[in-house]
Amino acid sequence: MADTVIGKGPLRGYLLEEVLAWLLRSSGFEVLTANDDKDKEPWKVLKDDKNGLLVRGRGAWHQVDTLGQFRYVPPFSLPVRLFVEAKYLTSTRVGLPTVRNGHGVIHDVNEGEITTLTASGTGRPRTRYRYNYAIFSMSGFSPEAQDYALAHQISLIDLSSPDFAVLRNLVRTAGETIHAALVAASAGERPKVHQMRAYLRGPLLGTYTEDAYLPDEFREPLDELAQALHSRSKLGLVLAFPAAPFVLGLASNDLYGFVNYARAHPTHAVRVRRVHQSASHPVWELRSAQNPDAYALRFSLPERVESWIVEQDEGMPSRTRYVKRSMLSTMTLYWMHGEHAETFQLRYEPGELRLAD
Numbered sequence: 001m002a003d004t005v006i007g008k009g010p011l012r013g014y015l016l017e018e019v020l021a022w023l024l025r026s027s028g029f030e031v032l033t034a035n036d037d038k039d040k041e042p043w044k045v046l047k048d049d050k051n052g053l054l055v056r057g058r059g060a061w062h063q064v065d066t067l068g069q070f071r072y073v074p075p076f077s078l079p080v081r082l083f084v085e086a087k088y089l090t091s092t093r094v095g096l097p098t099v100r101n102g103h104g105v106i107h108d109v110n111e112g113e114i115t116t117l118t119a120s121g122t123g124r125p126r127t128r129y130r131y132n133y134a135i136f137s138m139s140g141f142s143p144e145a146q147d148y149a150l151a152h153q154i155s156l157i158d159l160s161s162p163d164f165a166v167l168r169n170l171v172r173t174a175g176e177t178i179h180a181a182l183v184a185a186s187a188g189e190r191p192k193v194h195q196m197r198a199y200l201r202g203p204l205l206g207t208y209t210e211d212a213y214l215p216d217e218f219r220e221p222l223d224e225l226a227q228a229l230h231s232r233s234k235l236g237l238v239l240a241f242p243a244a245p246f247v248l249g250l251a252s253n254d255l256y257g258f259v260n261y262a263r264a265h266p267t268h269a270v271r272v273r274r275v276h277q278s279a280s281h282p283v284w285e286l287r288s289a290q291n292p293d294a295y296a297l298r299f300s301l302p303e304r305v306e307s308w309i310v311e312q313d314e315g316m317p318s319r320t321r322y323v324k325r326s327m328l329s330t331m332t333l334y335w336m337h338g339e340h341a342e343t344f345q346l347r348y349e350p351g352e353l354r355l356a357d
Helices: 008-026 096-110 143-151 162-184 193-205 216-230 255-264 303-310 318-327 351-355
Strands: 029-031 046-049 052-056 061-064 066-070 080-087 115-117 123-125 130-137 155-158 237-242 248-251 267-275 283-288 297-300 330-337 340-347
Touching (some): 008 029, 008 066, 008 080, 008 162, 008 193, 008 216, 008 330, 061 096, 080 096, 096 130, 096 143, 143 303, 155 248, 162 216, 162 248, 193 216, 255 330, 255 340
Parallel strands (some): 267 340
Antiparallel strands (some): 029 066, 046 052, 052 061, 066 080, 115 123, 237 248, 237 330, 248 297, 267 283, 283 297, 330 340
């Protein structure tokens, strides 16, 4: 087993998670490591083991490949943390077991004990957080996975549309080059996955570590991937947060065109329409209502999520219609400018989703 080379699919998934870790930071999240938890046992909630970062739950410690914490705490709420899982499958859609596992993890960590007794019988609260879970997929999600995720507020972000082709190709190329180098190297010369991830976080996140040295055949494709991401105006991937139980991944062929327009118009109305693209799930497009040529942002919605938004059953109670309209009337985006998170709000009428073709 020690001589076994990691498969191309899992390797691409790990690389994608590092890309998403970088994306989280540019969208207002800080990527966490065990060093960010300064508490000691029994109050510690983050720690390292040989396989990576662990998060304390009520019943167990859970491994997480990428964990982000939003820089600002919402009023009357807990600090928000986000588990990120990435699946780079070429044909098979992400199924129910993956989403069910994510729900089990989130349920356990959100149920973590809030008070721990000391030897003298006194106690103090353990810091609590509001954990959420997002799964990114290059091949879409099965209907069962969609239903389960929507019921339990697990975000599903589909990256299979043509707008994400540049991102997919970057990760695939790096993964194939590194996999070929792993096959060619002897067992004793192959770096561990966690070593390659630690190295990539250096140029992406600035978290350089002493044990992140890699031979040239592994270092060079990771450097190329990081350089391409830093010139990401052509990649154009940013997270958006509607007041709804999911996160959206928006794609743009000119990300900085959108950012510049949003800086001049931090809150503005948008038009939403469905576009015809070859993808695992339906694709939608956002444009400024006042200046449609300023930018275009596209996102893919799994069918069950789309139905949840656009469905207008005549027998639906008026309160349910009101909740859907109020939850989906505003989409918020965060963009890091230095150490400051800029906030943009895109306002739209949910009815447009229903009328668009």
